[in-house]
Amino acid sequence: MSLGKIIDKKKNDLSERIDKQKVPEHVAIIMDGNGRWATKKGLPRSFGHNKGVNVLKEIIKASKKLGCKVLTVYAFSTENWSRPTKEVDYLLNLFAEVLKNEIEEIHEESIKIKFIGDLKPFPKSLKNIIYHSESLTKKNNTFLLNVCINYGGRQEIVKVAKELAFKSSSGEIKPSEVNEELFNSGLLTHGIKDPELLIRTSGEKRISNFLLWQVAYSEIYISDVLWPDFNEFEFLKAIIDYQSRNRRFGGIESLPNESFEDSQYSH
Numbered sequence: 001m002s003l004g005k006i007i008d009k010k011k012n013d014l015s016e017r018i019d020k021q022k023v024p025e026h027v028a029i030i031m032d033g034n035g036r037w038a039t040k041k042g043l044p045r046s047f048g049h050n051k052g053v054n055v056l057k058e059i060i061k062a063s064k065k066l067g068c069k070v071l072t073v074y075a076f077s078t079e080n081w082s083r084p085t086k087e088v089d090y091l092l093n094l095f096a097e098v099l100k101n102e103i104e105e106i107h108e109e110s111i112k113i114k115f116i117g118d119l120k121p122f123p124k125s126l127k128n129i130i131y132h133s134e135s136l137t138k139k140n141n142t143f144l145l146n147v148c149i150n151y152g153g154r155q156e157i158v159k160v161a162k163e164l165a166f167k168s169s170s171g172e173i174k175p176s177e178v179n180e181e182l183f184n185s186g187l188l189t190h191g192i193k194d195p196e197l198l199i200r201t202s203g204e205k206r207i208s209n210f211l212l213w214q215v216a217y218s219e220i221y222i223s224d225v226l227w228p229d230f231n232e233f234e235f236l237k238a239i240i241d242y243q244s245r246n247r248r249f250g251g252i253e254s255l256p257n258e259s260f261e262d263s264q265y266s267h
């Protein structure tokens with residue numbers, strides 16, 4: 001059997017283990033490990049970022065095919081400005097190039113693309129491509145791709161708090177009206193269901209300021225694979241792992257009433 005056929009067979013075997021009724025609607029991914037992937041190969045970090053783009057394309061296709069409805073990816077954090085200017089510039093150029101080259105296909109695939117984060121500091125040329133891509137695809141409703149750039153979870157929460165504080169001081173709302181629902185409606189992800197599954201590649205076990213509010217009850221899957229080596233097979237592994245989880249949301253797994261013995265704590 002050729003290598004390609006073996007890989008296809010392994011993928012099919014995994015696909016068969018997936019419960020199509022329990023596919024997460026929204027998957028969020030911290031695409032990490034590009035730099036280390038390149039460095040390991042003795043290449044400049046930019047090679048890792050380039051390869052990472054191809055992986056993202058594969059994962060968009062895979063998640064859509066599986067029946068997911070929303071994919072949110074972390075492409076550039078508010079903290080990533082602290083990298084060397086050359087790397088930051090490279091990334092911003094890459095975003096613009098990829099978007100220019102791929103937007104037609106994204107549109108043909110009926111994918112709606114949205115950028116989440118503070119776009120103000122980006123060059124005008126990048127902002128223009130972003131606005132064009134968002135408006136071109138805004139009516140697509142098969143699949144939503146959220147790309148987080150200059151995104152920070154804390155900054156997002158502060159933004160909402162500030163808006164609510166202004167509304168309250170102007171009398172538009174009463175302080176007592178502030179609740180989770182109102183707060184949620186001010187987030188950049190308003191109207192989008194929270195991710196059921198959060199994947200981080202490269203083995204790092206942290207959130208790095210990603211979707212702090214939204215991942216309150218997400219299942220977390222850490223893959224040791226560096227993002228440029230991630231693929232559909234690894235993605236399916238994450239889905240199978242997710243499907244094996246017992247999501248309790250603070251409750252307990254449907255235990256029969258009589259199994260709760262409060263008398264044992266009464267002495």
Ligand code: IPE
Nearest residue numbers: 031032033034035036037075
């Ligand atoms: C993730 O890969 C991509 C971005 C943050 C833009 P990294 O560039 O963080 O790669 P590592 O973590 O240094 O290997």
Ligand code: IPE
Nearest residue numbers: 030031032074075076077208
């Ligand atoms: C998180 O990765 C941001 C993105 C993937 C865009 P980082 O590589 O920036 O995070 P840290 O520095 O490991 O926390």
Ligand code: MG
Nearest residue numbers: 032033034035
């Ligand atoms: Mg990293």
